[in-house]
Amino acid sequence: MKNQIIIGFYFLVIALNLNATELIEVNQSLLDQIKSREI
Numbered sequence: 001m002k003n004q005i006i007i008g009f010y011f012l013v014i015a016l017n018l019n020a021t022e023l024i025e026v027n028q029s030l031l032d033q034i035k036s037r038e039i
Contacts, residue, residue: 003034 007030014026 007034 010030011027014023
């Protein structure tokens with residue numbers, strides 16, 4: 001649950017600061033970081 005809140009927060013910040021293509025790239029690396037933490 002906590003992870004989802006963090007993801008939502010970062011997504012909001014990124015969406016406010018970057019354009020769509022950068023958002024996709026950063027979101028992908030964020031997901032990779034989260035996956036590696038859960039393992």
